[in-house]
Amino acid sequence: MLKPLGDSSILVQLGDKIDPTLNQRVHALNALLQTIPSVTETVPAYCTVLVHYDPLISTYNEIKNLIEEKLALIDDATHRPSRRLEIPVLYGNASGPDLEPAARTLALSPSELIRLHSEREYTVYMMGFTPGFPYMGILDERLTLPRMSTPRTHVPAGSVAIAGSQTGIYSVDSPGGWHILGWTPLTLFDPMSEIPFLFAPGDIVKFIPTDSYRKVHFAPGIAKNR
């Protein structure tokens, strides 16, 4: 389903739920769209791709036809090669101040929570919120928690967190309302680097619990709520 969003963007809706198979189609389509010359940007999300285009090059009907041609191709492309990333995570203590309270709310032990969070492979469904923030899922049903009622005003970059059926990693120091389970020393976003982002939409991610401070050089302090 294609609908205009203003005079220089078009929204391609492939479904209306958060679902891994549907999201694979999103990323397959997104890859195909990169070859259309009048496309200036694409924003792949859970079940949509927003396509920004230059109306001086393509009219709405022209871009619509070009996108429909690509749409016809994705049904054959169900298997798309994805990058697989292993992310070391220091769970709990100062690195993951919400690990214990979250475990209590979920009636799990902290180690069970860590196991459930780290044994699955997740897909980067979408990037947004701040530059380089990966929205990943789906969490094990036993880890579903609402967002915190009072967001923290400062969450350090690298904080690994959960909310709803999703998990994510804060890419820059920012406010945030997700439950922080741990921290990774990897840099998710460096604007001065030639490759500014660790993740890309569609990546497969696995968390590797680590307790070695030799691997993880320092744990940042977490600002207290408010």
Added chain:
Amino acid sequence: MLEITDLSGIATLQDLGRRGWNKFGVPVSGPMDWFAHRAANSLLDNPPNSAAIELGLGEITLHALRNTVIAVTGAGFEVENYIWTFPLWTSFYVRAGWTVRIKKISGGNWAYLAIAGGFDSPVIMNSRSTYLRGGMGSALKTGDVLHSGKPAKELLTLAARDFPAVPRDLSRAPDEQDKSCSTVPMRYSQSPTIEVIPAPQADWFTADGIRTFYESEYTLSPSFDRMGYRLQMLPSSSLLPSPSPAKGIEKNITKELISEGLTMGSIQIPADGQPIVMMADAPTTGGYPKIANVIHVDLPLLAQCETGVSKIRFRETTVGEAQEKYKFLCRAGL
């Protein structure tokens, strides 16, 4: 070379924006008023993507350290140099040692100062646009010395140019225009009718909600920035049964929207029913339903609307008409 000797408000360098990184969550940024930005560079024969100073909500005083030519465009500002006042939308020669002041008056929010050769600054991810929330570039401050690139032509040939007036009605040919209306440099207005295209969630709203959206008058709320303009519904002056501002714009679908892409001009309706228009630093995605999207040629008009003063209305148009107007405006002197 210009030195900032005094500055209030917010001043940043902006080129046409940081393109190609939306999929990683990086906003485009770039100017709030793209037309004024393009016009300022065009007056100096700079490439369209050259960086210019965007000044909002305050004043800037600059000291020229070398002879140069500058152009100032936008709305709501005046340019002074000792005893002279220069009109906006012109280019003028500035000698080394001169002081130029851009002063806030009423009638708009943003001014653009371009320099012959374009401002030089570090390029971050292929752009000189400042994006403060993302730590890309920084706000300009007193004491900053700004360098510029090589001018396109001999300085004197770039000075004393006027930007041609833009026709008020972009759907009519130039020879059919009402001449009395075409003296303004851009179609800015205290009571603009902003054209919009219905957005993908337009059918999430009740018939009453849609009527309220198009029949209400709005002003810009005091809480606005480069990311978004929150609008306030004004009490209706008509005698007909009127939509209630308190109720806002009603939805009949109350499920949550799964986050999807946004663009500059997207009009989101959060739970309180009061519209928020996404602007230059808009996040790449959002989870509020979108009722409509402002067309490209009307973004500058909305960008220059003043808090509490401007009276804004929305009118529905089609993608085809909007694209024709955009082509027309791009030909108008740029």
